[in-house]
Amino acid sequence: MNQKASESTKERILQAAETLILQSGFSATSLDDIIQKAAITKGGLFYHFEGKKGLARGLIERYLQQDQELFDQLFVVADQSSDDPLEQLLKFLELFAETIQQLEDTHPGCLVAGFTYESHQFDDEIRGLIRQGVTSWRKMILRRLNTIASARPVRPGVPLEQLADMFTSIVEGGIILSRVYANNEALYHQVLLYRDYISLVYSSSP
Amino acid sequence: MNQKASESTKERILQAAETLILQSGFSATSLDDIIQKAAITKGGLFYHFEGKKGLARGLIERYLQQDQELFDQLFVVADQSSDDPLEQLLKFLELFAETIQQLEDTHPGCLVAGFTYESHQFDDEIRGLIRQGVTSWRKMILRRLNTIASARPVRPGVPLEQLADMFTSIVEGGIILSRVYANNEALYHQVLLYRDYISLVYSSSP
DNA sequence: ATTTTTTCTGTACCTTTGGTACAGTAGAGT
DNA sequence: ACTCTACTGTACCAAAGGTACAGAAAAAAT
Numbered sequence: 001m002n003q004k005a006s007e008s009t010k011e012r013i014l015q016a017a018e019t020l021i022l023q024s025g026f027s028a029t030s031l032d033d034i035i036q037k038a039a040i041t042k043g044g045l046f047y048h049f050e051g052k053k054g055l056a057r058g059l060i061e062r063y064l065q066q067d068q069e070l071f072d073q074l075f076v077v078a079d080q081s082s083d084d085p086l087e088q089l090l091k092f093l094e095l096f097a098e099t100i101q102q103l104e105d106t107h108p109g110c111l112v113a114g115f116t117y118e119s120h121q122f123d124d125e126i127r128g129l130i131r132q133g134v135t136s137w138r139k140m141i142l143r144r145l146n147t148i149a150s151a152r153p154v155r156p157g158v159p160l161e162q163l164a165d166m167f168t169s170i171v172e173g174g175i176i177l178s179r180v181y182a183n184n185e186a187l188y189h190q191v192l193l194y195r196d197y198i199s200l201v202y203s204s205s206p
Numbered sequence: 207m208n209q210k211a212s213e214s215t216k217e218r219i220l221q222a223a224e225t226l227i228l229q230s231g232f233s234a235t236s237l238d239d240i241i242q243k244a245a246i247t248k249g250g251l252f253y254h255f256e257g258k259k260g261l262a263r264g265l266i267e268r269y270l271q272q273d274q275e276l277f278d279q280l281f282v283v284a285d286q287s288s289d290d291p292l293e294q295l296l297k298f299l300e301l302f303a304e305t306i307q308q309l310e311d312t313h314p315g316c317l318v319a320g321f322t323y324e325s326h327q328f329d330d331e332i333r334g335l336i337r338q339g340v341t342s343w344r345k346m347i348l349r350r351l352n353t354i355a356s357a358r359p360v361r362p363g364v365p366l367e368q369l370a371d372m373f374t375s376i377v378e379g380g381i382i383l384s385r386v387y388a389n390n391e392a393l394y395h396q397v398l399l400y401r402d403y404i405s406l407v408y409s410s411s412p
Numbered sequence: 413a414t415t416t417t418t419t420c421t422g423t424a425c426c427t428t429t430g431g432t433a434c435a436g437t438a439g440a441g442t
Numbered sequence: 443a444c445t446c447t448a449c450t451g452t453a454c455c456a457a458a459g460g461t462a463c464a465g466a467a468a469a470a471a472t
Contacts, residue, residue: 009419024325025234026233027231028232028233028324030458031459042460043421052459109323112386116385117320118230130386131387162398166396166399169376170375170376173374173375176319176375176379190372196363197399236429237429237430237432247449248451249433249448253448414471415472416471419467427459427460428460430458431454431455432454434453436451437451440445440446440448441445
């Protein structure tokens with residue numbers, strides 16, 4: 001078999017594992033569950049990953065990468081829509097909200113949040129990856145907020161670092177709402193409220 | 207032994223279980239872990255709860271109850287601080303934010319969020335309790351928002367139901383931030399940003 | 413065409429642990 | 443002395459994680 005076959009098998013395992021883990025949690029998902037869903041054997045799984053711990057690392061790495069790719073794509077579109085940095089960010093949030101709304105099923109959940117609620121099981125490496133993910137989201141938004149702030153007044157008393165973290169906060173919280181209500185509209189609206197707040201933070205009216 | 211001894215044992219079990227489960231997740235927390243921390247035997251645990259599932263129900267019921275008690279207490283103080291419904295809600299959020307900030311350790315996490323990320327393990331009863339909890343938070347805030355709206359103009363395009371859900375969203379998301387950063391300031395600031403947004407939603411300036 | 417390497421399958425096995433059941437007991441109240 | 447509550451102690455079973463390895467099947471290299 002060629003490398004592509006290997007990669008597609010690995011991907012199949014990761015996809016199956018992610019789906020199951022977001023449904024039941026990491027610990028509650030057995031390797032047997034995963035190999036069954038991925039249509040592979042235990043030996044095959046251990047060929048690709050160093051046990052369950054190695055699988056966890058593979059999962060979070062893949063998740064953060066895919067996430068970054070989505071955000072990058074949306075920002076490309078958003079940046080084309082206007083020359084105004086504020087409008088670009090607002091457009092990004094709009095696109096992101098719509099992307100969520102268009103999901104057929106209930107939002108599957110975020111691996112970062114899931115792992116955070118099982119964090120004592122993982123070692124420092126995994127916890128480091130989780131923190132790295134959250135930090136990257138903060139940086140991504142904060143860069144934009146700072147650029148906007150260089151041309152517009154910012155509402156007093158609003159720390160931009162916290163406003164950037166609010167993106168993560170809203171998304172993670174919104175995902176929980178959507179899962180509890182079994183309805184993506186909740187997450188969609190939460191992102192739009194965040195968008196609205198940002199527009200108010202940079203609104204120059206008294 | 208008397209009833210007080212029984213109740214205190216039950217409470218000790220619940221407290222131990224909650225702490226451990228918020229650290230490692232429900233599945234990853236063994237009954238052995240819990241009985242060790244609670245200084246009881248396996249038989250004793252099964253005397254008080256119908257297995258691990260019964261324990262989960264006891265945990266979520268207790269959590270929602272304690273949560274409600276805290277909110278009620280804070281609203282009593284907040285309602286005394288002013289006659290203006292908007293000021294009362296803003297004060298409540300301030301008090302809540304300060305309560306979190308004063309926690310000695312990192313916020314332990316929310317059982318509702320934790321269980322949501324392991325929801326496929328639980329039956330409809332537990333999932334019902336989780337939904338009931340989130341719904342009660344929404345109602346609690348929405349009642350206030352509607353009262354405020356009866357006397358003040360609301361910013362157009364802001365659905366009050368979603369603004370009420372934003373409380374849950376911000377708190378759950380903020381908890382994740384605080385846990386990842388190992389710092390309660392994140393959650394504190396998120397609640398204050400939500401407070402700021404609410405004040406803007408009801409601000410009457412053009 | 414053959415050899416080699418990669419990518420798995422299948423089986424067998426071990427150890428730990430999670431979850432459950434239940435018989436028995438200690439101690440407080442009556 | 444009796445009874446009930448509140449446990450303790452022990453025993454048991456299925457399941458999970460992990461390991462080891464023999465070998466097959468497919469592709470790549472030669």
